[in-house]
Amino acid sequence: MPNRRAFLAGLLASGMTAELSWADAGGPSHLTAAMRPDGTYVLVGVRPGGELAFTQPLPGRGHAAVAHPARPEAVAFARRPGTYALVIDCVSGRVLQHLSAPAGHHFYGHGAFSADGLRLFTTENHIASGQGRIGIWAREDGYARVGDMSSGGIGPHEMLRLPGQATLAVANGGLLTRPETGREKLNLGTMRPNLTLMREEGEIMAQAALPEALHHSSLRHIAGRADGSVACGFQWEGDPFDSPALVGLYRDGALHLLDSPPQATRRLNAYVGSVAGLPDGRIAVTSPRGGVVQVFDPTLGFLSQSPQADICGVAASGGAGLATDGLGGVHHVGERLTRIGQHDLAFDNHLVAI
Amino acid sequence: MKHLLWAALVAIPTTLAAGVSTVVTDHILPAHARFAAATQDLAAATEACDQTEMRAGYHAAFDAWMGVNHIQFGPIEAEGLSLAIAFWPDPKNQTEKALARLIAAEDPAVHDPAQFAEVSVAAQGLMALESLLYTEREETAYTCALTQAVAGHLARNATRLETAWRESHADLLTDPGPENDTYKSQAEAQRVLYTALSTGLEFLHDQRLGRPLGTFDRPRPKRAEARRSERSLRNITLSLQALQALAIALAGEDIPKSQMAFADTLARAGALDDPALQGVADPAARFRIEVLQQGVAAIQRAVAEEIGAALGVRAGFNALDGD
Numbered sequence: 001m002p003n004r005r006a007f008l009a010g011l012l013a014s015g016m017t018a019e020l021s022w023a024d025a026g027g028p029s030h031l032t033a034a035m036r037p038d039g040t041y042v043l044v045g046v047r048p049g050g051e052l053a054f055t056q057p058l059p060g061r062g063h064a065a066v067a068h069p070a071r072p073e074a075v076a077f078a079r080r081p082g083t084y085a086l087v088i089d090c091v092s093g094r095v096l097q098h099l100s101a102p103a104g105h106h107f108y109g110h111g112a113f114s115a116d117g118l119r120l121f122t123t124e125n126h127i128a129s130g131q132g133r134i135g136i137w138a139r140e141d142g143y144a145r146v147g148d149m150s151s152g153g154i155g156p157h158e159m160l161r162l163p164g165q166a167t168l169a170v171a172n173g174g175l176l177t178r179p180e181t182g183r184e185k186l187n188l189g190t191m192r193p194n195l196t197l198m199r200e201e202g203e204i205m206a207q208a209a210l211p212e213a214l215h216h217s218s219l220r221h222i223a224g225r226a227d228g229s230v231a232c233g234f235q236w237e238g239d240p241f242d243s244p245a246l247v248g249l250y251r252d253g254a255l256h257l258l259d260s261p262p263q264a265t266r267r268l269n270a271y272v273g274s275v276a277g278l279p280d281g282r283i284a285v286t287s288p289r290g291g292v293v294q295v296f297d298p299t300l301g302f303l304s305q306s307p308q309a310d311i312c313g314v315a316a317s318g319g320a321g322l323a324t325d326g327l328g329g330v331h332h333v334g335e336r337l338t339r340i341g342q343h344d345l346a347f348d349n350h351l352v353a354i
Numbered sequence: 355m356k357h358l359l360w361a362a363l364v365a366i367p368t369t370l371a372a373g374v375s376t377v378v379t380d381h382i383l384p385a386h387a388r389f390a391a392a393t394q395d396l397a398a399a400t401e402a403c404d405q406t407e408m409r410a411g412y413h414a415a416f417d418a419w420m421g422v423n424h425i426q427f428g429p430i431e432a433e434g435l436s437l438a439i440a441f442w443p444d445p446k447n448q449t450e451k452a453l454a455r456l457i458a459a460e461d462p463a464v465h466d467p468a469q470f471a472e473v474s475v476a477a478q479g480l481m482a483l484e485s486l487l488y489t490e491r492e493e494t495a496y497t498c499a500l501t502q503a504v505a506g507h508l509a510r511n512a513t514r515l516e517t518a519w520r521e522s523h524a525d526l527l528t529d530p531g532p533e534n535d536t537y538k539s540q541a542e543a544q545r546v547l548y549t550a551l552s553t554g555l556e557f558l559h560d561q562r563l564g565r566p567l568g569t570f571d572r573p574r575p576k577r578a579e580a581r582r583s584e585r586s587l588r589n590i591t592l593s594l595q596a597l598q599a600l601a602i603a604l605a606g607e608d609i610p611k612s613q614m615a616f617a618d619t620l621a622r623a624g625a626l627d628d629p630a631l632q633g634v635a636d637p638a639a640r641f642r643i644e645v646l647q648q649g650v651a652a653i654q655r656a657v658a659e660e661i662g663a664a665l666g667v668r669a670g671f672n673a674l675d676g677d
Contacts (some may be wrong), residue, residue, distance in 0.1 A: 068553055
């Protein structure tokens with residue numbers, strides 16, 4: 001049995017800060033990556049009122065982050081096809097761990113924690129086979145790599161754990177890319193995106209896809225809703241003027257698109273950049289290419305939209321939503337978009353609720 | 355480079371501050387008034403269903419639309435009218451299908467403006483009129499009523515836009531501030547106009563020219579905008595002129611590179627004798643259309659340098675980064 005001294009040393013070495021909670025990190029409600037005016041990159045904590053709670057440097061452009069369910073530590077991912085992720089103590093700013101994708105893998109930029117906070121899951125590409133994998137990392141062993149499992153498809157992008165459950169949801173975008181060809185899409189003719197639900201141990205519980213005719217609609221971003229359904233945001237890889245509706249809902253084993261008038265669909269420029277399930281049951285999606293946030297009712301479909309240049313990050317916050325843009329704006333997403341903060345930062349793709 | 359652009363974001367030159375009100379009074383308001391008047395004339399021209407009169411009215415209305423087509427924010431966005439006015443690009447021929455459905459069913463919606471507002475937007479605007487006036491089909495009492503319904507609906511939409519701009523949106527755009535829910539600052543008002551300029555140029559380059567050009571191995575002449583009424587090149591010229599007017603009014607100061615690029619590109623368009631851009635499929639003629647497209651690209655660069663940088667508008671951090 002280890003003595004107290006060794007135990008404490010181990011605790012420090014593993015980066016565990018047992019006494020600290022998110023309140024000690026300035027009370028952030030959300031995390032996002034950003035670029036500073038000088039071109040350097042940071043991870044920032046955002047408070048519900050739009051103020052910054054903390055700012056911690058990143059070595060390169062981030063994409064998304066995931067917050068530990070209890071401890072004030074976050075894992076920030078490089079944008080794909082990156083190979084690094086950093087575990088950051090959001091109180092001290094200290095980098096607790098550098099995670100490197102194992103040889104032959106790269107990250108896709110998203111991840112999730114297990115319900116008990118002991119394991120981190122990361123979406124990855126097994127480069128040789130092109131198959132999507134979910135990397136597994138053990139937090140209590142200093143985020144040691146302990147294995148990986150199938151993502152259930154090609155090109156897994158966003159993954160999350162359903163609220164209050166030990167079920168993981170993975171958006172398999174279906175697009176095959178290779179590091180040597182950058183972001184070039186290598187399988188547009190045969191792509192088959194899907195949503196995969198799996199247990200934390202990797203057992204696939206359900207998979208759902210849009211009808212065959214819509215196989216060019218790449219599922220990239222998802223949001224778990226309180227009732228266990230999953231809001232889905234698609235990116236259309238065909239002619240943008242031929243785009244189908246791009247917001248869907250997975251519920252009771254089936255994935256279907258929400259109604260949207262053609263005018264509203266075109267406004268998205270074939271591209272949904274982030275999805276959020278709002279506490280009142282509605283769904284918010286952003287399109288930085290269309291410069292718009294749209295709000296949907298899960299039954300009625302499209303409700304409203306508000307223009308905002310370069311908007312992308314969106315997440316539930318309090319009774320409504322919070323959104324960030326590449327021009328430094330923080331917005332409240334209610335009936336309409338209301339700017340509540342303005343910072344000298346370019347906020348990156350995703351805003352993540354803690 | 356990033357440093358420079360961010361510095362520009364903080365300090366907006368006052369010369370550009372004058373631009374917004376000039377754009378509204380000299381460009382947006384008169385162009386919308388012309389569009390409303392031209393569509394009312396068109397509606398009147400359909401009363402007798404005389405094809406010559408209707409075609410003339412259609413061309414005048416389309417000309418006027420090209421003067422406001424790049425103003426895709428404000429009332430047109432709030433009321434969702436853009437596709438109802440011009441449903442293009444239309445890769446699935448939705449306009450033809452929607453018209454065929456109405457005609458086959460002799461849908462009585464054509465006799466009631468409120469009902470006609472609910473039919474497919476693909477059957478509502480200028481592209482529907484083009485099909486009705488330039489596609490071989492049997493002329494019946496129903497197609498006459500349908501043409502009248504489309505023209506009447508278009509005139510009502512144009513009037514809605516003109517009224518909304520004149521009565522409220524012009525004031526919103528020219529009087530930004532913390533009390534203004536739509537435009538919180540002068541910088542925001544300028545940015546929305548600059549976005550209209552850059553998006554209009556992009557649409558010209560990527561869609562009006564890029565769609566028919568396709569690739570060298572696979573040109574797509576049938577994708578030229580309004581090719582049946584042979585307006586493809588005319589739309590490009592009128593769009594260039596409208597964007598040039600917007601650029602000059604917004605800048606409010608000398609923009610020599612942009613001016614030269616606009617003049618050069620307009621000259622290239624003027625020298626082309628190919629109204630429906632069908633030369634895209636002919637290797638010799640295609641070259642001149644590619645050169646025209648390169649001219650638009652040169653305008654895009656000049657405008658970004660002379661107006662965008664001065665406004666501190668950076669290319670989208672998220673919009674240009676796919677994921």
